[in-house]
Amino acid sequence: MPNPSQTQRSMPRITTILVFVLALFILFDPSLRNGLGQIVSYGLEPIIGFGGQYPVVTLFLAGIIMTGLTIIIRHFMVDYVEQVKSQKIVAAFNKEFRQARIENNTYKMKKLTEQQPKILQKSMEVSTSQLKLLPITMIIVVPIFAWLSVFMININSAHFAVPWSFNADMNAVYVLPSWILLYSLISVPFGQVLARILRYFSFKKRLKQMKADAK
DSSP, rough: OOHHHHHHHHHHHHHHHHHHHHHHHHHHOOOHHHHHHHHHHHHHIIIIIOOOOOOOHHHHHHHHHHHHHHHHHHHHHHHHHHHHHHHHHHHHHHHHHHHHHHHHOOOHHHHHHHHHHHHHHHHHHHHHHHHHHHHHHHHHHHHHHHHHHHHHHHHHOOOEEEEEEEEEEEEEEEEHHHHHHHHHHHHHHHHHHHHHHHHHHHHHHHHHHHHHHHH
């Protein structure tokens, strides 16, 4: 019979799997995707739709909204300092364990093996904290993507200029629709910059607290 701690650790994983499966159903089922997209359009289209006249601007703003919300939520729900600390401890432990194995140092390997459950628990805590965020981010990502898919199909002119083409079609499919590739080109760099800025201020704040506590 599983103990309560094992049940608590497995709950985020089960929830994440269920939300992920539901998200796949919505995104790949046209009727569900279009239905959700139509509902979301009542909120987003008057704000960033621009009547379909500026689809690139709409993609840009949708990317900022989606990426900004998910990263800000992640920032306030994840302790990045503790996460980095746990990752460093796990990496150092793995390095020492590999070195002991190469040197055939059985005494050191035995001592490290005794500490392994604690190290694995730290690694599991990092993974669990990330899994807990996935359902929340899906609640933001899936509706916006559903709306964008409906929006892009219905606009009158779905063409844009890029360095390799002056008349690229947003609805053309190259593994993925062009509008998704363009969206990624816009949102990924913005997300990286925003995440780095927020982490910088988090680490700076923690350093100030540590200096204040040391006095």
